Amino acid sequence: MKQYENLGILNVGATLYHTRLSRKYKARKPYRTADPRLILSYIPGTVLDILVVPGQKVSTGDELMILDAMKMQNKLKSKTDGRIKNIPVKKGDRVAKGTVLIELE
Amino acid sequence: MPLNKKIRELKEKREKVLLGGGEQAIEKQKAMGKRTARERIMTLLDDDSFNEYDLFVEHDARDFDMDKKSLPSDGVIIGTGTIYGAPVAVFAQDFTVAGGSLGLMHSRKITKIMDHALKMKMPLIGINDSGGARIQEGVNSLAGYGEIFFRNTISSGVIPQISVILGPCAGGAVYSPALTDFVFVVDNISKMFITGPEVIKTVLGEEISMEDLGGAKVHSETSGNAHFFARSEEECFDQIKKLITFIPWNNQQKARMFDPGEPRPEYDVEKVVPVDPTMPYDVKDVIRAVGDNSDFFEIMEHYAKNIVIGFGRMGGRTTGFVANQPLEMAGVLDVDSSDKAARFIRYCDAFNIPIITFVDVPGYLPGVDQEHSGVIRHGAKVLYAYSEATVPKLTVILRKAYGGGYIAMSSRHLRADFVFAWPTAEIAVMGPEGAANIIFRKEIMSSDDPDSVRRQKVEEYKAKFANPYVAASRGYVDAVIEPAETRKFLLHSIAVSENKEIQTPPKKHGLPPF
Numbered sequence: 001m002k003q004y005e006n007l008g009i010l011n012v013g014a015t016l017y018h019t020r021l022s023r024k025y026k027a028r029k030p031y032r033t034a035d036p037r038l039i040l041s042y043i044p045g046t047v048l049d050i051l052v053v054p055g056q057k058v059s060t061g062d063e064l065m066i067l068d069a070m071k072m073q074n075k076l077k078s079k080t081d082g083r084i085k086n087i088p089v090k091k092g093d094r095v096a097k098g099t100v101l102i103e104l105e
Numbered sequence: 106m107p108l109n110k111k112i113r114e115l116k117e118k119r120e121k122v123l124l125g126g127g128e129q130a131i132e133k134q135k136a137m138g139k140r141t142a143r144e145r146i147m148t149l150l151d152d153d154s155f156n157e158y159d160l161f162v163e164h165d166a167r168d169f170d171m172d173k174k175s176l177p178s179d180g181v182i183i184g185t186g187t188i189y190g191a192p193v194a195v196f197a198q199d200f201t202v203a204g205g206s207l208g209l210m211h212s213r214k215i216t217k218i219m220d221h222a223l224k225m226k227m228p229l230i231g232i233n234d235s236g237g238a239r240i241q242e243g244v245n246s247l248a249g250y251g252e253i254f255f256r257n258t259i260s261s262g263v264i265p266q267i268s269v270i271l272g273p274c275a276g277g278a279v280y281s282p283a284l285t286d287f288v289f290v291v292d293n294i295s296k297m298f299i300t301g302p303e304v305i306k307t308v309l310g311e312e313i314s315m316e317d318l319g320g321a322k323v324h325s326e327t328s329g330n331a332h333f334f335a336r337s338e339e340e341c342f343d344q345i346k347k348l349i350t351f352i353p354w355n356n357q358q359k360a361r362m363f364d365p366g367e368p369r370p371e372y373d374v375e376k377v378v379p380v381d382p383t384m385p386y387d388v389k390d391v392i393r394a395v396g397d398n399s400d401f402f403e404i405m406e407h408y409a410k411n412i413v414i415g416f417g418r419m420g421g422r423t424t425g426f427v428a429n430q431p432l433e434m435a436g437v438l439d440v441d442s443s444d445k446a447a448r449f450i451r452y453c454d455a456f457n458i459p460i461i462t463f464v465d466v467p468g469y470l471p472g473v474d475q476e477h478s479g480v481i482r483h484g485a486k487v488l489y490a491y492s493e494a495t496v497p498k499l500t501v502i503l504r505k506a507y508g509g510g511y512i513a514m515s516s517r518h519l520r521a522d523f524v525f526a527w528p529t530a531e532i533a534v535m536g537p538e539g540a541a542n543i544i545f546r547k548e549i550m551s552s553d554d555p556d557s558v559r560r561q562k563v564e565e566y567k568a569k570f571a572n573p574y575v576a577a578s579r580g581y582v583d584a585v586i587e588p589a590e591t592r593k594f595l596l597h598s599i600a601v602s603e604n605k606e607i608q609t610p611p612k613k614h615g616l617p618p619f
Binding site: 014016017024096 | 308309310311376377379382383384385386387390410411431432433434435436437441467468470471472473474507508535536537538539542
């Protein structure tokens, strides 16, 4: 039998297999439950306008920010009632997908 | 004018056009490590077999001073020829003429040769090297693409369609190759993307090189858009020629027969597969130990390596091989490997190529990312493709065949014609560890020494169910065979399946989970 190098262990159905692991498998990210207090950019774009300030009270559905992306002005709304804790971006910032735009408390 | 003068006039006209975009443009093309469109066709086809058509076609665009520009042959060469004697229709975009851009007449030349290929029922090979739509021709250029895509679609499954990406192929243009059967790419030369790095940078602010976005490696390893990767144009043409020997000219024929030869002695089928189902091996060694001359022509070698697909021959007949690869990701089924296998199974079915499946599968890859990427609908494609296929289907279960993986991998229940199993086969609802944990849960939990009880129960389960004989006792496996008997059994069953015919209920078309 041939011997193989760079083997890892893959658990399928409680059995441990000696095998090569793909780059894609090694790079997979652990799952995290979505936090409604974090407003993330769901698409890469530019912060066109910020409609709230830290400390301000907001309700579900309130418009918080306008994100310019794919030639559209996207209105980002609050998914929860709360108070603005922090806004880590400023007007004109170009943001990647998944960037935290607003934190609520 | 006397005849010789007329002939001289023709020769002069030809020579002028044959230079394409002119010497300077040709030099530039060569500096990029690329051959000219004409050189490519000549390398690909049998010597002196090329008949060129539409050499003198010119555009008649008028806007943006286009009326003052002459574009030789409108930037694309079309014709018919042969590869090892097999007829093929060819087009090759000429990057030296206006960047190989696609205008109306350019597209009409392509659709003309596509129509010929479909009518005459011969393979179509398209060599793509184009900057994209000829913007000056506006919507006419879009119309041209649409006409090509339509023909790609109606020709699909009727004649083999091959796309060769030897330069840029960007924007809408990528959809013609995507609709064809096999896409060939060459390192550092092929570039394919819908939106290029420039647009991505301006719109999204993300920086990426052309090579990293849509180079040959990316499409061979990551996106799965390409089926064959070559380091040079030369190697790429050799791959295309080899492919042509394995496939029929159209869906009403079978592939050419070759003189059968025995597998090479260095591939000993008994020395490949470890008995322990958790230990890896290269399943390609099994294919080589069984197939004619140990010749295996792998497709999508670098993508979803946990499943192996490709062509070989059995008794001189082209055969499609599908095999789980225990060396990579334990040979699990997942989103990408399911897509890869399902498409290949459908290809073989469309072109009358029998399928041999080697099974060693622990099941489906567990994980949130797999579930969220739709492993349900992607995995279903394998079930659909095998069930739908009416070509001869032969299955050899080498070791593990657990759960849904067992069903999916060309099982009797999906109408495999012959199912064989090695004595090392374990055909069971799941692996012994998982099964023991569930069946003997109470006993294990209530014991003072759960680990030793678990080990004992796993061994009990293994002894009883981790074998091929339970399935054989129900007739789900037709024969339990020695590994060394594999070639003999497969040769025989392929030969007796030669005239297989199946009636399927009439329908317009099915709805595979695309």
